[in-house]
Amino acid sequence: MNNIILIVAAVAVVIVLAVIFLKKSKNKAQETAPLDENSGDPELFALGLNPVSDKPIMYALTTCQHCKNTRKFFEEQKLDVIIIYLDDYSGNKRAELMEKVRTYNPRGTFPVVIVPGGKVVVGFRKQLLKEALIDDAGRTA
Amino acid sequence: MTPEELLEKLARCAAPKGYYLHADRDHCLGTAESLLANKERYGYMCCPCRLACNDRKADSDIICPCVYRDADIKEFGACMCAFYVSEEHKDDPDFFPEVDERRDPSRGI
Numbered sequence: 001m002n003n004i005i006l007i008v009a010a011v012a013v014v015i016v017l018a019v020i021f022l023k024k025s026k027n028k029a030q031e032t033a034p035l036d037e038n039s040g041d042p043e044l045f046a047l048g049l050n051p052v053s054d055k056p057i058m059y060a061l062t063t064c065q066h067c068k069n070t071r072k073f074f075e076e077q078k079l080d081v082i083i084i085y086l087d088d089y090s091g092n093k094r095a096e097l098m099e100k101v102r103t104y105n106p107r108g109t110f111p112v113v114i115v116p117g118g119k120v121v122v123g124f125r126k127q128l129l130k131e132a133l134i135d136d137a138g139r140t141a
Numbered sequence: 142m143t144p145e146e147l148l149e150k151l152a153r154c155a156a157p158k159g160y161y162l163h164a165d166r167d168h169c170l171g172t173a174e175s176l177l178a179n180k181e182r183y184g185y186m187c188c189p190c191r192l193a194c195n196d197r198k199a200d201s202d203i204i205c206p207c208v209y210r211d212a213d214i215k216e217f218g219a220c221m222c223a224f225y226v227s228e229e230h231k232d233d234p235d236f237f238p239e240v241d242e243r244r245d246p247s248r249g250i
Binding site for chain 2: 061062063064065066068086087090094095098102106107108109110123124125
């Protein structure tokens, strides 16, 4: 009888250890798994690398509150702005877009708004955005 | 974990150090949602205001709370995301200072 209890206990211990091991392996795999290299819109990616447009272009992150506030400001002002979310891309695409962002903002912070005519506004700065996108609209840059 | 639960946990951890979550509740909830989104995406709660490398070691300095938080709060009264603030600004929902990025540009992507 004692032998049977010992065997059952041993099997239970082995199962628990196996479950813990499998969970750890799964977590590790999730941590190191590369993001989908094909993610993100290819047209926006191309525009991000060569930002030539008659509309303002904003480089942003989907997770950044300052970016969300800037987007909200554009919506309130009914401004048509193209938004390129860098975290929608992965691997080389993400790196290439970031390199482009650093040409406009060497510190690499978000958001970065490129206004037609050449002005660049970094961060959620309502007054600067208003001046660049509304007050200066129609003037020669 | 819900964003509300995360906020409660982070506020509890920050208070003994003299830091507080921003007084704008919606701003904090949005940040908490983003932290959970990054946890799901990368496996760790990377700073939602910075672009992650998807490499825990390379991103170690920007896992929230980032290593720059203390200096940012000391100099500007808030961290770069305006998620954590100093005691002086803990009741001000409109406090969104411009915080200079301290991170070395050569780090990360």
